[in-house]
Amino acid sequence: MTGHSRVRMLAGTALLMAIMPAAAWAQTSGSDQPNATPSGSEDIIVTGFKDLNQSIAQTKREAGQIVDTLTQREIERLPDRSLAEVLDRIPGVSSDRGFSSSQARTVTVRGFDARYNSMDVDGNIIWNSSRNNRGTQLDVFPASVINQINVYKTVLPDQDANSIGAHIELRTLRAFDGGTGSYLKLRAAYGQSDQDGYPASGIPSLRFDGAGKFTFGADHQFGVVLGGEYQQYSFFDRYNEVTAYSQISGRDVANGDIFHGIFPTKERRKAVFGKLETRSEDQYYGFLSISYFDDNLAQSFNRGGTFITGTRVTDATPTSGDFTKGTGETYFEQYRLNRETILLGSGLDYRIADRVSLALRAAYTRYNHDEALFRSERFQTANLAGSYNLDRETPTIVLDGPSDAAASDPANWLSRTGRAAFLQTLPHRDNVYNASAELNWNAQDNARGFGLIGGASWRRLDRTFNQTTYNYTIPAGTVLRLSDFLDPGAGQQMASGSDPTFINRSAYIDWVTRNGTFSQDDALTTDYRLKEDVLAGHLSATWTMPGLRILAGVRVERTNVDDRTASTLSGVITPQTRRSDYAEVLPNVQAAWEPVAGLKLRAAFTETIGRPDFQDFANGVTVSFNSAGVQVVSGANPDLGPRKSRNYDASIEWYFRGGYLSLGLFRKDLEGETFRQVRNTYDANGVLTLIETIPLNTGSARVNGLELSFVKDRFDFLPGVLGSFGFNGNFTLLDGKWNVVFTDGSTRTVDGLRNQPKWLANLILTYQQDRFGANLAYRLRGRTFTGTFGATQPGDIWVDHYARLDAQATFKLLPQATLFAEARNLTNSYWVEQTGIDSGSTTTSTTPGRSYWFGVTFKM
Numbered sequence: 129m130t131g132h133s134r135v136r137m138l139a140g141t142a143l144l145m146a147i148m149p150a151a152a153w154a155q156t157s158g159s160d161q162p163n164a165t166p167s168g169s170e171d172i173i174v175t176g177f178k179d180l181n182q183s184i185a186q187t188k189r190e191a192g193q194i195v196d197t198l199t200q201r202e203i204e205r206l207p208d209r210s211l212a213e214v215l216d217r218i219p220g221v222s223s224d225r226g227f228s229s230s231q232a233r234t235v236t237v238r239g240f241d242a243r244y245n246s247m248d249v250d251g252n253i254i255w256n257s258s259r260n261n262r263g264t265q266l267d268v269f270p271a272s273v274i275n276q277i278n279v280y281k282t283v284l285p286d287q288d289a290n291s292i293g294a295h296i297e298l299r300t301l302r303a304f305d306g307g308t309g310s311y312l313k314l315r316a317a318y319g320q321s322d323q324d325g326y327p328a329s330g331i332p333s334l335r336f337d338g339a340g341k342f343t344f345g346a347d348h349q350f351g352v353v354l355g356g357e358y359q360q361y362s363f364f365d366r367y368n369e370v371t372a373y374s375q376i377s378g379r380d381v382a383n384g385d386i387f388h389g390i391f392p393t394k395e396r397r398k399a400v401f402g403k404l405e406t407r408s409e410d411q412y413y414g415f416l417s418i419s420y421f422d423d424n425l426a427q428s429f430n431r432g433g434t435f436i437t438g439t440r441v442t443d444a445t446p447t448s449g450d451f452t453k454g455t456g457e458t459y460f461e462q463y464r465l466n467r468e469t470i471l472l473g474s475g476l477d478y479r480i481a482d483r484v485s486l487a488l489r490a491a492y493t494r495y496n497h498d499e500a501l502f503r504s505e506r507f508q509t510a511n512l513a514g515s516y517n518l519d520r521e522t523p524t525i526v527l528d529g530p531s532d533a534a535a536s537d538p539a540n541w542l543s544r545t546g547r548a549a550f551l552q553t554l555p556h557r558d559n560v561y562n563a564s565a566e567l568n569w570n571a572q573d574n575a576r577g578f579g580l581i582g583g584a585s586w587r588r589l590d591r592t593f594n595q596t597t598y599n600y601t602i603p604a605g606t607v608l609r610l611s612d613f614l615d616p617g618a619g620q621q622m623a624s625g626s627d628p629t630f631i632n633r634s635a636y637i638d639w640v641t642r643n644g645t646f647s648q649d650d651a652l653t654t655d656y657r658l659k660e661d662v663l664a665g666h667l668s669a670t671w672t673m674p675g676l677r678i679l680a681g682v683r684v685e686r687t688n689v690d691d692r693t694a695s696t697l698s699g700v701i702t703p704q705t706r707r708s709d710y711a712e713v714l715p716n717v718q719a720a721w722e723p724v725a726g727l728k729l730r731a732a733f734t735e736t737i738g739r740p741d742f743q744d745f746a747n748g749v750t751v752s753f754n755s756a757g758v759q760v761v762s763g764a765n766p767d768l769g770p771r772k773s774r775n776y777d778a779s780i781e782w783y784f785r786g787g788y789l790s791l792g793l794f795r796k797d798l799e800g801e802t803f804r805q806v807r808n809t810y811d812a813n814g815v816l817t818l819i820e821t822i823p824l825n826t827g828s829a830r831v832n833g834l835e836l837s838f839v840k841d842r843f844d845f846l847p848g849v850l851g852s853f854g855f856n857g858n859f860t861l862l863d864g865k866w867n868v869v870f871t872d873g874s875t876r877t878v879d880g881l882r883n884q885p886k887w888l889a890n891l892i893l894t895y896q897q898d899r900f901g902a903n904l905a906y907r908l909r910g911r912t913f914t915g916t917f918g919a920t921q922p923g924d925i926w927v928d929h930y931a932r933l934d935a936q937a938t939f940k941l942l943p944q945a946t947l948f949a950e951a952r953n954l955t956n957s958y959w960v961e962q963t964g965i966d967s968g969s970t971t972t973s974t975t976p977g978r979s980y981w982f983g984v985t986f987k988m
Contacts (some may be wrong), residue, residue, distance in 0.1 A: 141960055185788045185839060190573065192677065194281040194730055194779055194792060196220070196837070202856070203271055205894060205903040207934050207950035207981060208269030209335070210257045210397075211269035211277065211298065217890050218279050219835045219858035220294075220837070222909055224883050226267070227463070228391065228429055230365045230959055230976040233267045233823040237279065238794065239831045239862045239884035240293030241915075242266075244771075247296040250417060252473040252491035253288065254298070255560040259497065261741040263822035268423045268467050270313070270357040270399045272337035281794070281835075282777050283816060285666035285681040285716045286566055286583055292736045292773040292796065297742050300417075303351020303405045305342045310988075312340040317948075317983025321363035322956075323976060331394055335983070353403040358396075366390040368522050368973045369431070373964055374438035374695040375922055379446045380964035381436030385457060386516055386525050388627045391974075398422040410479060417473040425465040432458035432513055434525045445591055446966075447518045454512040454589060454623035456535050457503045458610070462633055468496040483570040483579075488563075495558040500782040502551045504636055507541040507610040509534065512625050519964075520928070521958040521973045525626035538623040541610035546771040548599040548647075549640045562587040571670040573677070574614065579670040581681070593742070595651040600644030603727040613639075652694040652701050653748035653763065659690040675722040685710040687739070691766060693748040704748060706766040712737055728781040738771040740821065743824040744802055758816055763821040771800045779835075787840035788875055801827030803869040826869045829881055834861040842896075861887050868917055878924060880913030885927075899940040909933045912962060926962040926967050944988050950981040 173961040187197045196218045198807040208214045212232035216223040223232035224241060234242035242263020247254050256265050276299040283291045301311075319333030338357030372384030401419040406412075434454040473491040480486055512535060514527035527535060534540055564585035571579030602608060610629060614621050618630040668681025687707045689965045695704045718732040749763030779792035802823045808817035837858040844851045862885060866878045882887070887910040910929040931953045953976065960973040 133595070142655075143982050182276070182449055183841075185783055186779065187276070188788065188790070188934045189728060189783050191278075191280075191282055192573065192575055192679065192720070194777055195278050195730065196281065197276060198274075199276045200274060203274055203277075204985075205892075205901075205936055206273050206905055207936055207952045207979075210267040210271060211274060212266035214277060215266065215279065215296070216272060216907060217892070217905070218277075219337045219837050219890075220833070220860045220888065221279060222883070222888055222912070225959065228367070229393065229806045230974045231267065231393070232330075233265055235266060235296075235817075236265045236883040236885075236943040237293035237296075238281065238796070238833055238860075239864050239881045240738075240796075241881075241883040243292050243741060244290070245296060246288035246291045247298065248288070249419065249471060250300055250415070250473055251297075251475055252471070253490050253493075253560065253562045253587060254469075254471060255493050255558055255589065256421075256467060256469050256495045256497070259499070259554055259556055260743045262739060262873070264296075265467065268397070268469060268540070269298065270337065270340065270359060270397055272357045273298075273300060273355060273399055273419075275299050275305070282718060282734055283716075283736060284579070284718070285683040286564075286585075286680070286966075289622070289664070289683055289685050289712065289714055289737050290739050290770075292738050292771070292798065298545065300401060300403065300419075301339055301341060301353050301355065301811065302415075303343055303353050303361065303403070304407060304413075305341070308343040308348040308351075309339070310342040312338070312986075312988045314338040314986040315983060317360055317950075317981045319979060319981040321361075321977055321979040323366065324362065331362050331396075331699065332361050333363075333979075333981075335359045335981070338734050343646075348756075349406055349408060351403075351405040351407075353401075353405070356398075356400040357401075358398050360394075360396045362392070362394045363979065365389075365974045365976050367391050367429070367431075368970070369433075370518070370523050370969070370971055372493040373922075373969055375965055376438060376441075378965070378971040379444060380518075380922075380966075381438045381441050381444045381449060382436050382451075382516055382518070383590050384442065385431075385433050385435045386455075386523050386626075387433035388430045388522075388524075389429060390628055390630075391427060394426045396424045396651065399891075402457055403646050410937055411475065412478045414476040416420055416476065416736075417471075418726070419469070419471040419473070421467075421469040421471075423465075427463040428633065429461040429463065430458075430628035430630055431460070431530045432456075432624060434516075434527075434625045436516065443724070444548070446886050447967075448516060450513075450515045451512045453510075454514070454531075454625070454820075454955070456509040456512050456622070456623075457506045457542065458541065458629045459506040460628075460633060460636075461504070462502040462637075462932070464498075464500045466496070466498040468494075470494040472925070483575060485568045485572070487566045487568070490563040491561075491567075493558070493560040493904045495560070497556050497558070499554040499876045501554075502637060503549060503642070504631065505544050505549045507543050507608075507631075508540045509623075509625070518969060520968075521975075523747055523970055523973075526763060527625050531625065536622045536627040538611040538614060538621070538629065538728075539609050541623055541629075543602055543606070543608035543610075545602045545606050545608075546604045547645065548601040552596045553596050553598075557592045557835050559590040559591075560587065571668070572673070575670075575672045576674075577672065580673060581668040581670065582666065583664045584663075586664075587662045589658065591656075591657050591658045591660075591742070593654075593658075593746070593870075595654045597649040597651065598839075599649065600640045601647070601648045602640065602644055606643075608639075620700050653696055653750060654744040655743075656691055656693040656748070658692075658746050661688045662686070663688075676720070678719045679717070681716045683714045683716065684711070684715070685737075687770075689745070689766075693746065693747045695763070696750040698752060708745075708766050710769050712770070712772070726783045728783070730777070730779045730781070732775070732777040732778075736773050736775060738773070738798075740768045740770060740823070745767055749822075749829075754819070756816075758819055760819045760821075762821045766822065768801060769825050771798055771802065771825070772797045786844070788837070789839075790837045791836075794831075794835075796829075796831045796833075798823035798829040798831075800827055801866075803827045804871055805869055805873060806871055817984045823873060824869075827867055829864065829866045831862060831864040831881065831884070834915060835854050835859075835865070841844070849897065852897040854896070856892040856894070857885070857890060859889045860885075870919070876917075878913060878917050880926075882915030883912060884910040886910035901936075901938040903936045905934045907934070911967075921967070922963065922965050924967065925961055925963045929961050930957060930959060931955060932957045940982075944986055946985045948981075948983055948985060952981075954978060
């Protein structure tokens with residue numbers, strides 16, 4: 129952006145701030161409103177639903193934008209443990225698994241992964257991203273804390289602009305939901321997994337959660353909400369991997385390790401939340417809240433198999449081959465991830481006059497993210513021969529007789545020397561401050577005629593990232609045998625060229641830290657201390673008539689970044705302070721029309737952004753000089769700008785008693801996508817003076833999509849037992865094109881964005897009759913591009929189609945007590961990533977197996 133453009137943007141922002149009296153933030157029907165105002169009501173501020181859970185049809189119909197939602201009522205029918213798993217049931221949303229795990233951690237919405245989405249809790253921005261990008265890690269939020277989850281597919285000008293995919297709103301229970309009466313819910317459950325026992329044993333799988341509310345005061349004008357959850361569970365993933373292929377004679381030939389893995393997981397998840405509320409009916413509503421989320425994950429990755437050289441493979445077919453001179457390998461990794469989030473939130477909605485309301489929000493988030501990864505050196509045995517089979521889910525190695533006999537003796541396996549085992553720690557700390565104010569004049573849902581909404585917001589991210597690697601190099605000449613480190617807890621073990629051998633991790637780590645040659649890499653050019661301020665203003669005009677609402681507005685955002693890191697100049701590390709800024713003007717037009725009762729038409733044009741990943745602009749650079757004396761720079765780009773998307777949406781929605789049918793169409797045109805590229809600088813005489821290999825905003829993408837949903841709570845028009853069934857189904861079709869840019873500036877097009885499925889579907893069948901209930905949930909997704917691409921199509925990595933069946937049964941033992949049984953992944957489905965000439969050769973596959981939960985819920 130030019131200097132003049134920056135000045136104009138700053139002046140526009142200042143002007144917009146100046147015309148907002150008292151920096152006021154209006155309360156709309158979007159993410160910050162306590163509750164939607166019922167059609168036809170004279171109220172401006174409504175502080176509680178008539179029921180604890182407003183129906184999803186009512187929420188969708190009354191919203192001022194395109195939204196899909198789930199409430200606690202629907203969530204309780206599914207065996208989902210975290211917010212990441214819950215969101216997987218919503219149209220257009222697909223969950224993405226965590227690092228080397230089968231468990232959902234983040235989500236992709238309409239083809240855009242977590243870095244392109246934003247989230248709030250009760251109207252206050254939440255922040256707990258990973259070290260590399262801005263995507264919220266949703267698995268830290270237990271399912272029980274959700275009273276309602278809304279996924280806004282079109283954002284309003286008052287919502288976070290980093291919402292190319294969507295803005296996600298988590299709404300917790302409020303004291304005035306369901307009226308002023310008291311409410312209490314308690315649940316306890318015990319879980320079992322098919323893939324349990326050693327090496328995942330150690331803790332039983334348990335869940336306890338509860339939430340309650342009550343009001344007090346002469347007019348019940350005060351309320352308190354308290355809740356919490358504790359989860360712990362253990363299981364192991366079956367993991368398979370082919371690390372590389374070569375394309376030989378028109379087929380994919382294994383040219384790397386074929387590993388089998390056993391990945392035990394132990395996780396403890398805690399959550400506590402509380403809220404103090406006050407209200408005066410139709411005059412004001414205020415709250416103070418505190419939420420605490422703590423997640424502790426312990427994993428060990430045990431891999432074993434054989435390294436094969438492609439040129440030593442004979443009789444190769446697309447799915448098999450024979451090999452000689454293979455190398456057996458086994459090793460382990462130990463991974464620890466501790467994530468702690470503290471959110472202090474506050475809000476006030478105040479009715480100033482008959483048609484004027486003020487909404488204020490302020491919050492502070494403290495997020496601690498601690499990762500530690502220890503990787504052992506590899507134990508190896510040489511000169512193995514045999515054959516391999518590239519089964520889709522479980523690629524296998526079969527050794528011939530002599531090789532099998534040699535590999536089965538752990539004394540024949542020796543550790544590599546001159547190589548380092550290492551411990552890498554990656555802690556980061558985030559302090560996030562945000563405040564907003566909005567003024568709404570005659571722009572409530574039930575208003576008539578012209579209205580205005582205007583406001584301002586500020587958010588500061590203060591982040592510290594510090595990476596350190598501790599290396600322990602095994603001295604050359606050391607004889608270190610696998611037989612010396614067998615894990616006694618694994619029972620009688622035999623080494624193998626196809627399966628992992630379980631190593632005594634504590635004994636190995638103790639040996640290598642005492643005897644290895646120590647070195648430390650402080651990674652100062654990777655570390656950074658970042659302060660990012662985002663100041664935003666928005667102004668919208670509305671026109672509201674019976675059955676018609678039109679909004680036209682704009683959001684102006686200015687981002688200032690102050691970053692302290694280090695750069696390496698000719699081998700010398702030098703501290704560096706960098707400052708940058710950018711501004712965006714984002715128009716927003718949305719319309720909703722209900723020509724006849726029950727039929728709603730919507731259309732929207734919005735512009736949104738995706739801020740750059742931290743690793744692309746906050747890290748340092750390495751500076752050197754080539755043989756011609758030209759300066760060469762490699763690393764981050766502090767002047768990197770955001771991606772920007774133009775979004776077009778239209779939907780038709782038909783509402784009927786107990787449900788709805790909706791069809792949505794959308795298109796997103798993304799520009800300024802980030803790719804690492806060489807940039808050359810020449811002086812006035814045409815002499816090359818600088819070569820930079822840095823991230824640039826040179827890519828683009830497009831997504832066209834269709835979303836179809838049908839919800840019917842009960843088919844009560846059908847006779848007999850059929851009338852007790854209900855259905856919630858959705859289908860999403862996504863057509864994406866990603867124009868990727870290589871380092872040399874060449875380009876190619878990939879038929880998908882990062883983590884973008886070709887299609888998605890959910891089929892949920894419910895049954896409720898007297899005391900008995902049953903629910904079946906079938907989750908399907910088409911092929912999904914992972915975001916890893918090669919110079920040509922055979923280098924791309926895709927997730928194969930996936931389908932999983934979950935189930936639940938309930939029995940009401942007493943009016944307040946319900947027994948339940950749940951099963952997850954009854955189909956024992958594998959998550960399979962593939963590559964190669966036909967995009968069908970397995971790179972990794974993993975499954976957690978089946979899991980079962982049994983428990984009781986008490987409600988009063």
